[in-house]
Amino acid sequence: MLNAKIPAGPLETKWSNYKSTVKLVNPANKRKLEIIVVGTGLAGASAAAALGELGYKVKVFCFQDSARRAHSIAAQGGINAAKNYQNDGDSIFRLFYDTVKGGDYRAREGNVYRLSEVSGNIIDQCVAQGVPFAREYGGLLSNRSFGGTQVQRTFYAAGQTGQQLLLGAYSALERQVALGNVKQYTRHEMLEVVKIDGKARGIIARNLVSGKIERHF
Ligand SMILES: Cc1cc2nc3c(=O)[nH]c(=O)nc-3n(C[C@H](O)[C@H](O)[C@H](O)COP(=O)(O)OP(=O)(O)OC[C@H]3O[C@@H](n4cnc5c(N)ncnc54)[C@H](O)[C@@H]3O)c2cc1C
Structure with a gap:
């Protein structure tokens, strides 16, 4: 069974309590933390853009030729x-x-x-x-x-709500790419999640253009 790690406590306050007590990352350390996001649909593109905006170094992957071709585009x-x-x-x-x-x-x-x-x-x-x-x-x-x-x-x-939402998320993502906060890997298929001591620390991906296997941490 997947452990979704939902915070404890009453339903209405689980997440707000967690958000107000979770350890914050020192802004000076954010640049040193590289975060991998796999997927550029509404979930991945917004997460990657938001993390870039917050100051983290982000790598974002999708197997399509452009981030804006994720399946979210089909939502109506x-x-x-x-x-x-x-x-x-x-x-x-x-x-x-x-x-x-x-x-x-x-x-x-x-x-x-x-x-x-x-x-x-x-x-x-x-x-x-x-x-x-x-x-x-x-x-x-x-x-x-x-x-x-x-x-x-x-x-x-x-x-065409999905298409318009995805274009919005994509614009926010590309802004972060242009600022150098997010590095984009299109035509890359994640093959494995690399776990060290039970924590996800990286991925193995195939470059779908060259066929090469790459590792990202
Ligand atoms: C026709 C249709 C209509 C819908 N209408 C609505 C609606 O009206 N309202 C609503 O709320 N929801 C609707 N939905 C559902 C909603 O669109 C989806 O639940 C949502 O968009 C999924 O977003 P996502 O970011 O999780 O996934 P996706 O948009 O599917 O993105 C997945 C991403 O992951 C990447 N990926 C996957 N596997 C790998 C891999 N191994 N390596 C690298 N990258 C990978 C893909 O490249 C892609 O970028 C609809 C869905 C469809 C299909």
Whole structure:
């Protein structure tokens, strides 16, 4: 069984308690820490861009010829956030509940709660990165109902939300690449995670252009 290392404590405070007590990394040491991110979809591209922005040295890998060809590009319907713009009774708990139910009760509840908590910030960040979400005629962000919920909380960009979100994440990533904080390895397939004393310390990857096997720590 995978140990997801979800922090202990009551559901609503697990992650906020953890975040306020976890050891911080001295800003001067961040440059000395190299972090490997495998994948440049919405998850990997945003993680790599955020880590670069925070001051870490990042290497990011994907097997496509461009980071922006990750499968996230296919997502269509939209992204849910408990902003309650429609004043139809939405809340963090309702988004949490609907997501756990929609995931056939198989999702990790602590992490879904955290996702619901930060869902509003995710929309704000995407807007700041230039994602062209649909708007009402008055200029406010529009919502639709998606996935059988009784509230309207889905932020969308026509039928190509994933593509627009990925372009936003990709722009943030490329900005970090241009600043020299992130090094990008496209057409590289990770073959193995290298573990030392139970901790992931590196990867073995195949350069899909030259066929060479490389190691990255
Ligand atoms: C048609 C469709 C519609 C969808 N609609 C919605 C929607 O409306 N709303 C919603 O919330 N979700 C939707 N989803 C789901 C959502 O898009 C995905 O869950 C999400 O985009 C996955 O993002 P990701 O970053 O985890 O993975 P991906 O975008 O798949 O990225 C995976 C990355 O990992 C890399 N990778 C994988 N293996 C290796 C390896 N061995 N070595 C190196 N790199 C590797 C790939 O190169 C890629 O860059 C939809 C999905 C699809 C397919």
